[in-house]
Amino acid sequence: MTTLWFGGTFYTMQAPGHTTDAVLTDGHKIIALGEDAKAQHATEHIDLAGAYVYPGFVDSHLHTIGYGEKLLHLDVSAFTKRSALLEALAERMQQAQPDDWVIAIGYNEAQFDDSAYPTLAELDALGDAHLIIKRQCHHLIIANSKALAFAGITEATTVAGGVVEADKGVLKDAALYLIVNHMPHITPAYIERALTLALDSLLAMGVTGGHSEDLSYYGPPSQPFEVFTRLAQGRFKAHLLQHHATFAVSNTFQATRYVALGAMKIFVDGAFGGHTAALSEPYADKASTGMLVHTTAELTALVREARVAGREVAVHVIGDRAIATILDVFEALPPQKGQRDRIIHCSLINEALLARLARMPIIVDMQPQFAHESRALLTERLGEARMPYVHPLGSLLRAGICVAGGSDAPIEHPDPLRMIEAAITHPNPSERLTRYEAVQLVTTNAAHAIHERERGKIAPGFDADFSVFTGDIFSADLTRIHACKTVVDGRIVYDKALGR
Ligand SMILES: [Zn+2]
Incomplete structure (x- = not known):
């Protein structure tokens, strides 16, 4: 079946400013643009x-199930009325099954307005499921009787x-x-x-695909993989990174058109907040290099395992010492011709590292x-002198490195418009991108990152994935x-006017 999409402005991402006014698709492929498209017979x-239409936007690094977990929980951080809190909890409890956990x-x-905690009697009256309320500080929870009983907690x-006030x-x-570490919530139904x-x-939000890292956090990797395969079918293009701890298992899974398997994921260092990112010079506020x-x-052993399996490697690296360390390994064990490893975050560089990165086959x-x-x-943490080298978005692009863009959701919000806004308003003016470069992060560059030659542009032969x-x-x-x-493989998978 052929479809003529018209009446909009289509930015093709073939070149800055390049547009067309019509696109003809046949099933999941684009077959013609503009006058060429309009001249042909279409069934629809x-x-x-x-x-305004763009090639389907792809988040190049997120944790899709983790983002869903964030949505699954009831966020009460904006509440100011005790009655509203109890009402919202009651609504969730009434939708829940007795075995469920409402969080x-x-x-x-x-x-x-009333700072008294909800009482145990009030919580128990809300419904039959387990219920816990986590205080903003993460140092206190309030549980209902069912959750207390699950953990065997009594007044004794x-x-x-820690402190137990079982009566409250x-x-x-x-x-x-006693409760938080033992909730039996990782079931296929929960993942689903x-x-x-x-x-x-x-x-x-117009996101048609994502490079997602989830497989090692939800029981045996077959569990999240099976749910992904079922739910993404026909509507979302997932590319799953494979954590090294479960790589030997996940690398045997059968990929589909909608769920691909990607690079081996390795964490090289931590993060700046907890002084765990690996730095070449000590932290400004601690005598430590992370x-x-x-x-x-x-x-080296992990990278060799990936190379033997024919897979690329995707590494979490924040600090400059972590980047230097992994580049040493990549230089000693380069990928096969045509392959490109992925450096995720790359949050602190220096001139020498930038030059080294530019010489490597990397994303x-x-x-x-x-x-x-x-x-x-x-x-x-870092001191003023290192700040110009933090989150070097523009510098990497100008060094000729392919940069793909994402949210790391649930860390950041996965709305691509927020990512684009952040890229064009980088706090360091010399690292700002143009709007075109920012859109490239989630279209052409996200496709290039995973060798998808028929995604990321609106052009004949490319997939009919559109963000409108x-x-x-x-x-x-x-x-x-x-x-x-939102259109995936020529099918409208989200329509605001229809509310779905
Ligand atoms: Zn991540």
Whole structure:
């Protein structure tokens, strides 16, 4: 079946400013553009009513199921009325099955009209499921009787390093792990609920695909893989990184058109916040250079395992010492011809590293929203002198390195418009991208990162994946526009007008 898409402005991403006014698709492929498209007979016509169309946006690094878990939990951080809190909890409890766990996050009684915690009797009256409310500080939870009973907590329970107030359902510090570390929630049904929410949310923001890392966090890797395969079919293009701990298992899975298997994921270092990113010079506020997760010998063994399996490697690296360490390994064990390893985050570089990176067959996966996170804390950690080399978005692109863009959701919000906004307003003006470069991060470059030669552009022979917006990303105030249709393989998988 052929479809003529018309009535919109199609930015092809073949070159800056290049547009067409019509696209003809046949099943999952684009077969013609412009006059060529309009001259041919089409079985179906879809009028885009003045909207702006881009190649399908792909988040180059996120944790899709983790994002769904964030959506699954009830966020009460904005609540200020005790009655509203109880109402919202009641609604969740009534939808839940008796075996389910309802989890509310972000509770802060200081901002409530009535700062008294909900009583155990009030919580028990809400429904039959397990319920816990996590206080914003993460040092206190309030549980209902069912959750207390699940963990065997009674008035006689005591915990070293924690406080149990069983009559109130209140557990503090070490005591809260009696429940939190033992919730039996990682079931296929739970994964399915989280992934359903995540995919619906992503499609509603115009995201047609994502390079996602989930396989080692939800029981045996076959469990999340099976759910992914089922739920992504026909509506979302997932490319799953494979954590080294479960690589030998996941690398035997059968990929589909909608769920591909990708590089081996390895964590090289930690993060700036906890002083665990590996630095070449000590932190400004601590006599430490951070930590490496693996020794060089261990990294070498893992990279060799990936090379033997014919896979590329995708590494979490934040600090400059971590980047130097992994480049040593990559230089000693280069990938096969045509392959490109992925450097995820790449948050702190220097001139020498930039030159080394530019010589390697690599992709850098950046999260432009990271650049806007707590500059004050970062300055404290790294000192002023290193700040020009933090989140080097523009520098990497100008060095000729292919940079793909993502959110690392649930860390950052996966709305691609927020990522684009963050990239064009980088706090360091010399690292800012043009709007065209920012859109390349989630179209042409995200496709190049995984060797997809028929994705990332609107052109004959390319996949019919479109992200359709109410305004022009290349000129509009991005806070005033939104996705209105999302198309995957020629099918409308989200339509704002229909509410789904
Ligand atoms: Zn991540």
